[in-house]
Structure formats: C-alpha cells, structure tokens
Amino acid sequence: MNGAVRQVVVHGGGIAAPMAALALARAFGRVGTAVTWIDTGDEASPHEALIAPPELAAFHRLLGIADEALVRRASGTIAMGQQFVGWSGGAGDFLHAYGDAGRSYASLPFIQHWARARQAGLKVALEDFCLAAAAARQGRTRVRKPPDAQPAVKHGWHLHAAAYAGLLRTACEREGVRIVAGPCAASEAADGHLRAITVDGGERLEAELFIDADGALADAAGGPDAISAPPSCDRLLRASGPALDPMPLYSRIAAHGAGWMAVIPLRDRTAYEFVYSSPHMDDDEARHEFGAMSGGPMRVAEVPETLAMRHRPAPWQGNVVAIGRAAGLPVPLDGADMLLLQLAIAQLVLLWPIDAAAMPEADIYNEEMAGSRTHLGEFTALHFRLADRAGEPFWEAARAREISPELAARIDLFAARGIVAQFSHEALVEDSWSLCLTGHGIVPRSFDPQALAVDEQALIAEFQRQLRGVADAVNAMPTHAEVLRGIAG
DSSP: OTTOOOEEEEEEOTTHHHHHHHHHHHHHGGGTOEEEEEEOOOOOOTTOEEEEOHHHHHHHHHHTOOHHHHHHHSOOEEEOEEEEESTTSTTOEEEEESSOSSOOBTTBOHHHHHHHHHHTTOOOOGGGGOHHHHHHHTTBOOOSOOTTOOOOOOOEEEEEHHHHHHHHHHHHHHTTOEEEESOEEEEEEETTEEEEEEETTSOEEEOSEEEESSSHHHHHHOOSOOEEOOOSOOEEEEEEEOOOSSOOSSEEEEEETTEEEEEEEOSSOEEEEEEEOTTTSOHHHHHHHHHHHHOSOOEEOSSOEEOOOEEOSOOEETTEEEOGGGTOOOOSSTTHHHHHHHHHHHHHHHTOOSOTTTOTHHHHHHHHHHHHHHHHHHHHHHHHHHOOOTTOHHHHHHHHSOOOHHHHHHHHHHHHHSOOOOOTTOOSOHHHHHHHHHHTTOOOSOOOGGGGGSOHHHHHHHHHHHHHHHHHHHHTSOBHHHHHHHHHO
16 A cells, blocks of 8 residues: 555553554554554553553453453453442442443333433432442442353453553563663654654654654644643542452542542552642642541552643644643543543544555544543533532532533433433443433433333333342352452463
C-alpha cells in the first residue's frame, strides 16, 4: 500500500505508552509496521491501583493479555462495579454495577415497569433486579459461561498499576516492539508534522506516526492549546494496607467533607486513594482524615500528588496522537481514566491512517474522542450534582457548579419519566446511568403510558420471577476467591 505507515514511535511511560505500543504491534505488525517505544521512565506509584471497567477486559483480547496473567502477575481481582458510600450523607450506599438493571418485559425497558411500581409503593431498589449488583454484594461471580447455561456477569478488573505496567512491557518484548530508554531530547518538525526525534543518548528516530503519552511531542507538534478546568479536587494521597478477606467484588468510594476515599481490593494488598480539595482541606488535615477513614494500618506515600484537569480538545494533530496524560486525564471516578485510554487506543486502531502524508482520519478521531470525553465528564459530574451533603462547603460548591445542557437534560428527562437521553459518542450504557441516577435518589415521577397495559398481578408475578432468577443465579455462582483460584490455575 503506497504511503502506508511503516514506522511508529510511542513516547512515554506508565500504562498508556506500553498499552498503545502493544496494541499497535499486534494489530499492524503483521502488515509490516514497526513499533518503537521510547520509555521515558515514568513509573506508577507503588501504591497505585487501577480500576479497569469491562471494556478493558474485552480489549485484553486484542492485547493478548490472558486473565491468568492479570491474576498471577498483576494481583488482579474481579471488579463488578463501584460502591458509592455517604454521597447523600450518613452511611447509605448504592452500587454502580456493570450489568443490566432488570430485564425488559412486555416490549418495554424494565425501568418503566419499576417506575410504575415505585409510584404504587414498591420499596425494592432498582439495583436489586441487577444480577451483577446482587452477585457483587454476595461476594459471588461468574466470569465464564459454563456448559449448564448459568449466566456469566460482565466484569472488569482491579489491578496493581506497577505490576500491570510490567506485564505490558513483557508483552511488548514478546511482540517485537523495540524499546529505547530515555525521553525526547530534541524534535524536528515542519508544516505541523514531526519528522524525527532525538532521544537522550543521541539516537535519532524517524517515523510517519508518533504516539505521545506524556505531552512532549504534542507540545512540539503545535495545535490548539490545552483546555484547563478547575478540578473538583486537586490533591491525592495514596496508601497500601493488608489484603481484605474476603475480597470485595467492587471498589468502595466513600465521601468525606472535602472529597472522597477509594478502597481498591487487590490479591496481595488493599490500595487506598484519598482525593481532596486543597482550598477545603490542607495536607495535614487530609493525612489525619485519611487515617481515620481507613480504620487500619497503612503505608502512606509521603508526598501528595497534584491533580490537574487539563485536556487537549484535538488530540490528533498532524502526525502526532496524544493519549493518556498527554491528552488529559479525567476525574478519577468510575474507572474513567482507563476507559478513556482504552477508547483512545481502540479508536486509533479503527481509524488507522492509510495515507501517511494526508491522515484525514484525524478529524474523525478528534470528534469521537471529544464526544467520549464530554460524556464521561458528564457521568462524573452527575455524582457531584446529585450529592446531598448539606452544610459542607466543598459539597455545596460542587453541587452548585454549572453543568452542561446535555447533562441537565438527562437528569430532567429521567426524573420526569425514567428515560435516559442518549447522544452521539456515548461511552456508558443506559443502565449505568439508571443505576446511578436512582442510587442518588431520583425516582421517576411518571413512566411510559404503555406500562399500564400490563395487568398489575402479572407485573407483580414478573417482578417476583426476576428476583427469584437473580437469587438462584447468584446462589449457583462460585465465590470470588474460588474464581480467582480457578483463573490462576
């Protein structure tokens, strides 16, 4: 193919760079594309853990990463959702589970029948009809469909970040990715395109396409300035503690007076992230509150990290594609950072340029990624908009923050009649929105009039059937520990 991309250079460290290098080598190495990864030496914190949503679990098939390797080498545990605790004050909680919130009935989505029943006095929560939520709360899961036709559940992973990066590096070596140590020392650009970069040590590397995971190459390529937005929280403390027994099937996101704490279960330890707003809580106060909320022994990182909400509106400029930190990181909730990274790499594979001199795919890529980022940001903003912690300055300010017209429309439409508005470039399924909206306390005021065509007794029988089905399926599932032992062999 004339003008094809034959040389690709990936620049950066952490998770994004080796994941991109591996995906591109596996997708295009067989057609003659050579991938070089310039490892800048950026490493994950020893305390850092990843929340990988189900989309990444499927993406591992492209990467050639087996579940066994995740469990044995990256301390992986199954993730079936996130538990939000205290976002409405007190000890109340709900699960944003990775699964369907009830099965459709009489040609209508289940939420319409549930909204009708709630108006008539039903007390059962929507998540109780969700198999993934019920299984997660019972500590049971099934990640592979067995011959007896018992259902499997959608799942992601909790992963030790540094170990997962090492796993990706080993896979890169196996796939023939050339790895060069040292960051970019100089770049050669002309007419908005990079021609070559020289790394520390003097080696000059030419390529038709550059993938930038740390921002240096994207800055050299020019294009629109990155957009900065005031973060809801700007500081992060990490820590590790003993492994939990039994290991939960979800991460726990517990609100505090100036942010939240995440508890992420791994096989060999428990990872803690304490996210807070420095105008509302100083570092010493954060350390004290962190220790009080964790309730046990921890190894805490000495220096807090700074979170910056900054992103590039057009991550593909010329022949440079920014991903991960270079494109901008979202608020660290709902596994949004890993989901956005997976989407960025998957879209690049789908829109791989066939003409290295033109690359018209860049405009489509930028539109897709802008839409995905926007809607992921709206999902995160939903939590703050609907949080109900009256009298706390941080949460009052977060709740009052301006939201997009699209998010306002989603909330209003769901509150009115239980419909989740869908837009182009959606990153999350409708049931994720439904579970979080109802979890935050929104019960639709009305419902589709067609739901009234279902006889009330028939509807009660259907609800009982679905709840029995969920309970029977959960009881037939193995425990989390049993599943992990089976995967690890």
